Structure formats: structure tokens, C-alpha cells
Amino acid sequence: MRGETSLTSERAAREKFAPKLKAKGLDAGRIADELFGFTQILDTNIKLERALTDTSRPAADKTRLVTDIVSNAVDPLTVEILSDLAARRWSRIAHIANATEDLAIDAQLYQADAMGCTGQVAVELAKIHSALLNLSVLRSELSDPQSDPERRVTLLDHLFDKDQLNPVTLKLAEQATRDLRNRRYLYTIQWLIDKISEHCGETVVTVTSAVELSSEQIKRIIEIYSKKLNRPVHVNSVVDASVLGGIRVQYGAEVIDNTVVAKLKNLQRSVA
Structure with a gap:
């Protein structure tokens, strides 16, 4: 669970950037990619998480750190989002990575909105969930943190016809096994379905x-x-x-x- 401080910070950040992500339209997909990538960086670098959530460190210092890491390789909006998150307060250091992932999903869904396929993505994720429900061995392999992430993605791609899935569905389904974040695969798929419903009100x-x-x-x-x-x-x-x-x-x-x-x-x- 996330503490009240983290919940407040994340809610404020998501509300602040929702209009900007929506305005990005199809280009919001790039923001999603970059935020998913930074989530993985945070998950594997606890020193960086500590540096970006250190309340004794000036916000301007943390913003410079973000800029130094991503340089000019990402969209300016991605830099703005990450800098904003670093300037906020968090109940635990790991919560900044959770918020980064949530904003990545927001960005992905705004791209889906622009494509007119958000409902289709929810339906297709539900079908993936149902297809794997009684396949315990495959579920375990897709959730195995000891296996190579790209091997898990390849397994997923072999299970489902990529040409029959919306590109956004495929991207979210692959991301769910590529970066497990201490979750079981089917749990993440259901969580994504819930996120889509929240997004659609x-x-x-x-x-x-x-x-x-x-x-x-x-x-x-x-x-x-x-x-x-x-x-x-x-x-x-x-x-x-x-x-x-x-x-x-x-x-x-x-x-x-x-x-x-x-x-x-x-x-x-x-x-x-």
C-alpha cells in the first residue's frame, strides 16, 4: 500500500499532466515508452531512487539530476514529468517508481484514445486474461522473475497472434511480462483492465x-x-x-x- 503522502503526490501529478498527455495525441505513446523505461531504471537503482526522493535535497538539484540522466534523448514532456515527480514528497522511496509507471500507463491510454481503440484494448486484455486462466505452467513462466525478460516476451508473442491484437494491447501485454515489478502476470493484466476503466470513468x-x-x-x-x-x-x-x-x-x-x-x-x- 502507498502512504497518504505518496497518494496525494501521485494524484496531483496525474491530474496536472493529464491535459498535456491528452494534447500529445498519438505522440503520447513515445512518452509512455520513455516513462516505462525510466521506471525500470528506478527499480534497478535504489541509490537513484534515494537521491530523487531525498527531502533534504533541493528540488532544483533533483531536477538537474533527472536532466543529466535523460539528457536530450527523451521528449521535453517526459523530462517535465520526471522533474515534477522528483520535486514531490513520497512516503517510501519506491513509490516514485510506482507513480512513474502509472503516468506511463496514462500516456499509453491517451494514445489509445487518439487512436479510438481504448475499449478494444480493454476487451483484448480480458481475452488474454481468460486464455491464460487455466494454463498454470504458462502463467508461471510469464511471471518468473528469474527468466530473461525478452524470453518471457517471446513466449507471450508465440502464444498470441500479434496481427490479431491492437498494437496498444500488445505493448501493454508485453510490458507486463517484460517488467514484472514483483507482480504475477495475470494480476497485472487485471490491474491494467481496471486502469482503463478508471481512465474512462x-x-x-x-x-x-x-x-x-x-x-x-x-x-x-x-x-x-x-x-x-x-x-x-x-x-x-x-x-x-x-x-x-x-x-x-x-x-x-x-x-x-x-x-x-x-x-x-x-x-x-x-x-x-
């Missing part, structure tokens, strides 16, 4: 079923839960062959389980 409603939902079923679920929650919703359809009958619906901490297994468990409890 929607609530994620995850529906787990044994077979893929039809477009009419998804439409109906959107209608029901948009009315129930009084806000737009995005349906994250998860296909899990182990589910027996019915569906399981989750939004936030609320879970509505209408599967056969859940009903049997409820029955057993009632007669115990």
Missing part, C-alpha cells in the same frame, strides 16, 4: 462464466449494473472452464456468485 464489473458471453448478454449486464451503480460500467468477461453453471459477478468488494458450486456450498451450510 467506469466501474469494472467482472463476470466469470464457463463459456464466452454473447454481445446481448454483455449489453444486458451493462444495462443492469449501470442502473444499479448509477454510473457507467465496463464488463470484464472472464472465461473459466472450471465454472459449473451460472455466472459469478464481482464489482469492488461485492461478489454475487450464482454458480452451481456456490449454490451447493450454500445448501450445505444451510443444512449443517
Whole structure:
């Protein structure tokens, strides 16, 4: 968890740069690449993290340090974002890397907005999640911090037809295994889906079923839960062959389980 200081700093930075990233349009993808790259630098250099989060160090000094590191190799907006993050206060030194990654994702989604494919990216990430749900060996390989990152990316590329995925989907899916950041691969994919819904001002409603939902079923679920929650919703359809009958619906901490297994468990409890 992030402390209140870090949450406040990150929120302020994301709100500040949202209009600038949106204005970048298609070029926001370059900002995303550069911020993802700097996240990896921070994750592997604790001395740099300490230097950029040292509250006793003047902000101007930290800004110079950022400039010295990235030089003229990145977009001026990337330098501005990194300098801004370095000037803020953080509860823990590692939180600056988390904020850098979050801004990278923001930039990537603004590029997707400009391409008109944000919804498609969310759907395709959900399909990747469903495809890997019951493939434990492959999931483990994609989440193995001891293996070479590019080997994990190559494995992912062999699993899915790159030509059938939106370029933004592919980029986010590859980044999720290239830089694990102490997370399991499927956790990161679900987290990215949640980030897209947040970006679009929607609530994620995850529906787990044994077979893929039809477009009419998804439409109906959107209608029901948009009315129930009084806000737009995005349906994250998860296909899990182990589910027996019915569906399981989750939004936030609320879970509505209408599967056969859940009903049997409820029955057993009632007669115990």
C-alpha cells in the first residue's frame, strides 16, 4: 500500500499532466515508452531512487539530476514529468517508481484514445486474461522473475497472434511480462483492465462464466449494473472452464456468485 503522502503526490501529478498527455495525441505513446523505461531504471537503482526522493535535497538539484540522466534523448514532456515527480514528497522511496509507471500507463491510454481503440484494448486484455486462466505452467513462466525478460516476451508473442491484437494491447501485454515489478502476470493484466476503466470513468464489473458471453448478454449486464451503480460500467468477461453453471459477478468488494458450486456450498451450510 502507498502512504497518504505518496497518494496525494501521485494524484496531483496525474491530474496536472493529464491535459498535456491528452494534447500529445498519438505522440503520447513515445512518452509512455520513455516513462516505462525510466521506471525500470528506478527499480534497478535504489541509490537513484534515494537521491530523487531525498527531502533534504533541493528540488532544483533533483531536477538537474533527472536532466543529466535523460539528457536530450527523451521528449521535453517526459523530462517535465520526471522533474515534477522528483520535486514531490513520497512516503517510501519506491513509490516514485510506482507513480512513474502509472503516468506511463496514462500516456499509453491517451494514445489509445487518439487512436479510438481504448475499449478494444480493454476487451483484448480480458481475452488474454481468460486464455491464460487455466494454463498454470504458462502463467508461471510469464511471471518468473528469474527468466530473461525478452524470453518471457517471446513466449507471450508465440502464444498470441500479434496481427490479431491492437498494437496498444500488445505493448501493454508485453510490458507486463517484460517488467514484472514483483507482480504475477495475470494480476497485472487485471490491474491494467481496471486502469482503463478508471481512465474512462467506469466501474469494472467482472463476470466469470464457463463459456464466452454473447454481445446481448454483455449489453444486458451493462444495462443492469449501470442502473444499479448509477454510473457507467465496463464488463470484464472472464472465461473459466472450471465454472459449473451460472455466472459469478464481482464489482469492488461485492461478489454475487450464482454458480452451481456456490449454490451447493450454500445448501450445505444451510443444512449443517
